[in-house]
Amino acid sequence: MTQADPVPTGFDLQASGLRKTYDLAPGPGRPKGQQVHAVRDVSLTLRPGRTTALVGESGCGKSTIAKMLVGLESISGGAVRLDGGPLDSQAARKKAWDAKRRIQMVFQDPYASLNPRWRVSRIIAEALAASGLRGGAAIKARTLEILSQVGLPEVAADKFPHEFSGGQRQRISIARALACEPQFLICDEPTSALDVSVQAQILNLLKDLQDRHALAYLLITHDLSVVHHMADHVGVMYLGMLVEDRSAADLFSQPLHPYTQTLLETIPRADQPGREPPRLSGEVPNPLNPPSGCPFHPRCAAANDRCRAEQPQAIAVSGGTVSCHAVEEGRL
Numbered sequence: 001m002t003q004a005d006p007v008p009t010g011f012d013l014q015a016s017g018l019r020k021t022y023d024l025a026p027g028p029g030r031p032k033g034q035q036v037h038a039v040r041d042v043s044l045t046l047r048p049g050r051t052t053a054l055v056g057e058s059g060c061g062k063s064t065i066a067k068m069l070v071g072l073e074s075i076s077g078g079a080v081r082l083d084g085g086p087l088d089s090q091a092a093r094k095k096a097w098d099a100k101r102r103i104q105m106v107f108q109d110p111y112a113s114l115n116p117r118w119r120v121s122r123i124i125a126e127a128l129a130a131s132g133l134r135g136g137a138a139i140k141a142r143t144l145e146i147l148s149q150v151g152l153p154e155v156a157a158d159k160f161p162h163e164f165s166g167g168q169r170q171r172i173s174i175a176r177a178l179a180c181e182p183q184f185l186i187c188d189e190p191t192s193a194l195d196v197s198v199q200a201q202i203l204n205l206l207k208d209l210q211d212r213h214a215l216a217y218l219l220i221t222h223d224l225s226v227v228h229h230m231a232d233h234v235g236v237m238y239l240g241m242l243v244e245d246r247s248a249a250d251l252f253s254q255p256l257h258p259y260t261q262t263l264l265e266t267i268p269r270a271d272q273p274g275r276e277p278p279r280l281s282g283e284v285p286n287p288l289n290p291p292s293g294c295p296f297h298p299r300c301a302a303a304n305d306r307c308r309a310e311q312p313q314a315i316a317v318s319g320g321t322v323s324c325h326a327v328e329e330g331r332l
């Protein structure tokens with residue numbers, strides 16, 4: 001399929017009950033057999049033309065999920081399915097070679113993810129060749145077409161990554177991903193390394209490309225304000241788990257989990273320019289020694305004895321689910 005062809009509407013990428021456990025090597029002060037449960041029972045679905053966002057503080061497991069979806073990390077538990085077929089093992093991925101092309105990733109640091117010794121034309125040509133395009137003239141024409149789609153001039157093809165600004169480099173990363181004619185784009189903090197003034201341009205570009213190609217996005221960020229105008233669905237993660245998982249409309253209009261509420265309060269507001277947003281109090285717990293009960297309880301103003309003892313289960317709420325005893329009990 002070329003990108004000019006009609007886009008199939010039936011594709012989807014689904015993760016269900018996804019888990020990732022890292023075995024840590026023993027070392028000074030670290031006994032043998034210690035494990036980090038980086039991702040615990042996370043489910044999500046990516047669909048054409050839709051954006052699912054994952055938000056949460058650093059270390060909560062977002063990048064690990066991204067890597068499992070693109071096959072850069074093995075899966076400890078749960079399942080990944082592409083159009084209903086399993087994609088759990090490396091063997092299954094090899095068989096479904098097309099999956100590699102269909103699921104592309106855009107990384108946080110556009111400099112580290114681009115080969116500094118390659119001109120842009122070669123970076124994109126390699127992706128085009130990997131996705132099956134043959135012939136120098138065809139590759140050159142397609143390279144220029146893709147550069148234009150991401151808002152870069154033709155002369156960009158002859159330059160090296162270091163000759164561009166951060167925002168332009170991220171455009172090159174996006175161009176490289178587009179060269180594979182993907183259906184799914186996993187964007188891991190795509191604007192975090194960029195100046196604020198450039199962030200909106202890259203988000204607008206991503207939105208424009210999604211509209212043109214019906215791309216399914218997983219947008220990963222620690223910053224809820226980034227997802228506000230992009231996401232259709234939002235998963236809020238804390239210590240490897242989804243604590244609130246809802247339509248963006250419901251989550252932004254009536255956030256239910258105390259952690260989500262606090263994250264939303266920390267967004268700087270355009271209508272209150274002088275307002276100093278509150279900081280999230282307390283430290284993220286050590287994932288090697290997670291709190292008992294609800295993992296958020298040491299930082300939660302609504303915590304009670306049940307919260308300290310019993311891990312909350314996901315309950316159905318408007319537009320999705322939330323895992324909080326206080327919501328279930330009607331205390332919040």
Ligand SMILES: Nc1ncnc2c1ncn2[C@@H]1O[C@H](COP(=O)(O)OP(=O)(O)O)[C@@H](O)[C@H]1O
Nearest residue numbers: 022036038057058059060061062063064065287
């Ligand atoms: N290769 C690894 N070995 C051991 N622990 C890891 C590894 N990669 C990530 N982790 C741990 O897994 C947790 C989740 O990390 P990560 O997915 O990078 O979080 P985020 O992207 O949300 O910042 C963290 O506690 C991190 O230290």
Ligand code: SF4
Nearest residue numbers: 294300307324325326
């Ligand atoms: S379960 Fe308890 S500690 Fe956890 S978020 Fe809800 S109220 Fe707070």
Ligand SMILES: [Mg+2]
Nearest residue numbers: 059062063064
């Ligand atoms: Mg990360």
